[in-house]
Amino acid sequence: MYDVAVIGAGPAGASAALFTAKAGKKTLLLDNDQSITKRALIRNHYGVEEIGGPELVETGIRQAVGCGAELIRDKAVDIVRSGEGFEIRTENGSFSARHVILATGLWTDLAEKIGLKTKPATEPRIKTIIETDGQGRTNIPGIWAAGTVAGVSVHTIITAGDGAKVAVNVVSELNGERYVDHDILQPKE
Numbered sequence: 001m002y003d004v005a006v007i008g009a010g011p012a013g014a015s016a017a018l019f020t021a022k023a024g025k026k027t028l029l030l031d032n033d034q035s036i037t038k039r040a041l042i043r044n045h046y047g048v049e050e051i052g053g054p055e056l057v058e059t060g061i062r063q064a065v066g067c068g069a070e071l072i073r074d075k076a077v078d079i080v081r082s083g084e085g086f087e088i089r090t091e092n093g094s095f096s097a098r099h100v101i102l103a104t105g106l107w108t109d110l111a112e113k114i115g116l117k118t119k120p121a122t123e124p125r126i127k128t129i130i131e132t133d134g135q136g137r138t139n140i141p142g143i144w145a146a147g148t149v150a151g152v153s154v155h156t157i158i159t160a161g162d163g164a165k166v167a168v169n170v171v172s173e174l175n176g177e178r179y180v181d182h183d184i185l186q187p188k189e
């Protein structure tokens with residue numbers, strides 16, 4: 001069983017998986033490669049002067065996998081409660097996880113199918129979003145939402161940030177105390 005399954009590997013999902021995997025949580029990253037970010041040329045992502053969407057998405061996935069996340073290219077089609085967590089059913093198999101983070105971008109079909117509360121979006125060109133408490137929690141305990149699908153402003157720095165925020169909340173819940181992930185720059189020899 002995974003500690004965390006992240007559905008969607010765009011900026012929100014890969015950023016979340018990077019944090020949960022780096023925190024030592026067994027992390028599954030499920031994605032069916034339809035990220036809208038791949039159409040973007042990004043010049044407004046703090047700390048990165050200019051980057052193409054495909055390169056940003058690939059780099060994010062590489063970072064998450066580099067920290068131990070397991071990437072599976074597949075489409076999640078259903079999520080059912082099972083034992084202490086959830087069974088995530090995909091087009092080609094199924095996986096189990098204690099917590100699930102939905103970072104599915106424009107897509108709310110899975111959220112609606114499993115009974116997550118959704119509402120009309122307020123961001124331009126976005127139709128429907130998953131209702132959250134602002135910290136990523138949805139109406140189903142253990143299922144979280146991050147990024148575009150959770151209603152944040154549709155910009156990579158914000159969706160990636162939201163994925164990280166929700167991941168820190170999930171790790172903190174698993175650890176029973178607030179989690180911080182800081183690495184320290186070592187002085188040059």
Ligand SMILES: Cc1cc2nc3c(=O)[nH]c(=O)nc-3n(C[C@H](O)[C@H](O)[C@H](O)COP(=O)(O)OP(=O)(O)OC[C@H]3O[C@@H](n4cnc5c(N)ncnc54)[C@H](O)[C@@H]3O)c2cc1C
Binds near residue numbers: 032033
């Ligand atoms: C043309 C264009 C230009 C843009 N330009 C900029 C810009 O200059 N600067 C900027 O900051 N932002 C820009 N953006 C917005 C940016 O792409 C988004 O803000 C954002 O980063 C979306 O991130 P996300 O992770 O929420 O969604 P996405 O990147 O769309 O990722 C969602 C992922 O979830 C996967 N998924 C969905 N459902 C399932 C399922 N059931 N099972 C498995 N996987 C699933 C999809 O395949 C996808 O990979 C632009 C967007 C577009 C379309």
